[in-house]
Amino acid sequence: MTTPVIEKTVHTAPRSPWSGQASREELAHWRQIAQGVAAALSPDVLERDRRNEDPHAEVELLRNSGLINLIIPREWGGEGGHWESALHAVRILSRVDASIGQILAYHYANLGAVVFYGSRQVQELWLRRSALGRWSWGDSVNPVDPNLELVPEGDGYRLTGVKHFSTGASVGDAILVNAVVSGGAENGKFLALALEHDREGIHFLGDWDALGQRLSASGSVKYDGVRVTSADIIGEVGDEPFSTLVTPYIQLAFGNLYLGIAEGALERGRQITLARKNSWFLSPAETYAQDPLTQRVYGELSSRIAAVEALADKIGTEFDAVIARGNELTAEERARIAISIAQLKVVSTEVGVEVANRIFEVTGSSSAKSETGLDIFWRNVRTHTLHDPVDYKKVEVGANYLLGEVQPISLYT
Known part of the structure; x- marks a missing residue:
């Protein structure tokens, strides 16, 4: 048997194809x-x-x-x-x-x-x-579910195992897969692969049935002795600063996801409130929209959303500057943007869940009807914010603020 050898990538050309800022x-x-x-x-x-x-x-x-x-x-x-x-x-x-x-x-x-x-x-x-x-592109990279085995075979590999929470894989044209080599000269190497959707031996189990994010195609994928060649290998997953920007990006995307859900919940609530033609019998106002208590809640929630939006916009601009650095990106620069994004993750999580929950307080009991659909915002944000515990993001930010500590590089930090 010939064991394939993956040379460690030596990057001499500029790493990033992106530069500048969005106009x-x-x-x-x-x-x-x-x-x-x-x-x-x-x-x-x-x-x-x-x-x-x-x-x-x-x-x-x-x-x-x-x-x-x-x-x-x-x-x-x-x-x-x-x-x-x-x-x-x-x-x-x-x-x-x-x-x-x-x-x-x-x-x-x-x-x-x-x-x-x-x-x-x-x-x-x-x-x-x-x-x-x-x-x-979908993926099979869930880091807390390391159940894939990449075994050398001839001049390639066989990929076997099941990967849960493979978002977008079942509807994607290509799948990004992370797997550790098991055996041979490359034993223990952590590789990123790209496989086409219809590669023989890939089975989509269709088992995603969560409270929310129901259309995210996040079901499990079974890899049954899938043939992998050297042409399928993107590279090695390491801890060099630029190569680890995938984690700050996805956490930044989560912040924008939760912000969008909060904005959507607030706007849907506004529509429902404005359509209500009466008011609570103890209220001096003619309509719920004119009630100061209703206005207070909308004022509070919209202000919190505005604050998260400002932070998300600021970091979004900064991220383009960071990603343009390519192989010149330092560990310190990477840590700095990661902490900023962790701060966004904390506040967007809390505001997203709060808005999607409290919007029911100002839309009345009828807004709980299934046909109204106001629950979709809470179900979606409640489901996805469980992706990784927000309390650990608070610890990450606090440890950095107090002691200058930086969490170890991972697919979560």
Whole structure:
């Protein structure tokens, strides 16, 4: 048996294909595109949520809108947008359908991983193919579920095991897979792979049935002796600062996801409140919208959302500057942006859950009817905010503030 040898990538060329900042015109353009997709998703969002089916038609909307190729550089066939624009798109979609916002957020993370882990040649190869085919990327990388075995065989490998919470994989054209080599000269190496959706031996189990994020296609994937060649390998997953930016990005995307859900819940609540033509019998106001107690709640919630929005916008701009640093990015710079994003994760989680919960206080008992659908915001934010414990993000921020400590590099920190 010939054991494949994966040479450790030595990066000499510029690592990042991204540079500069999003212009006002760029941001306005992609906001308009995202708003158009959100408008298309809105009319039947509750019906689709209840059917709990894989969102193939929804992904096609993302494909046809151009959002799929937003961050792929123009020279490789993409739209040449910035990460700030991508994060705004995630936020806007999440106001209406956070499941599709999640799929888009993870798609961008997986495209980013190709750059973070791969050489310049690998980056160009995969992103050109992705742009040409307008691929949607899913993943099997859940770090607390390390159940995949990559065993050397001949001049390649066999991939075996089950990976849970594989967001977007069942509706994607390509799947980003993380697996550790078991056996041979490369034993213990942590590799990132790219596999096409229809590769023989890949089975989508369709077992995602959560309280919320029901259309995020986050079911399990079984890999049954899947043949993997050296051409499928993107690179090694390590701890070099630039290659670990996938974690700060996805945490930043979560912050925008939760912010979008909060904005959507507040707007839906506003519509319901304005449609109510009476008031509580003890109120001096003619309508609920004119009641000072109702106004107080909306004032409080909208102010908190505005604060989270300001922080998210600030960090979104900073992230483009960080990612443009490429192999010149230092550990200190990486830590600094990670702490800022952790702060956003804390406040966006708390505000998202609070708004989605308290909005019922000002919309009345009838808003609890299934047909109203106000519960979708709470179900979605409550489900996804369990992704990784927010208390540990608070500890991460506090330890850094007090002692200057930085958490170890992981797919969560």
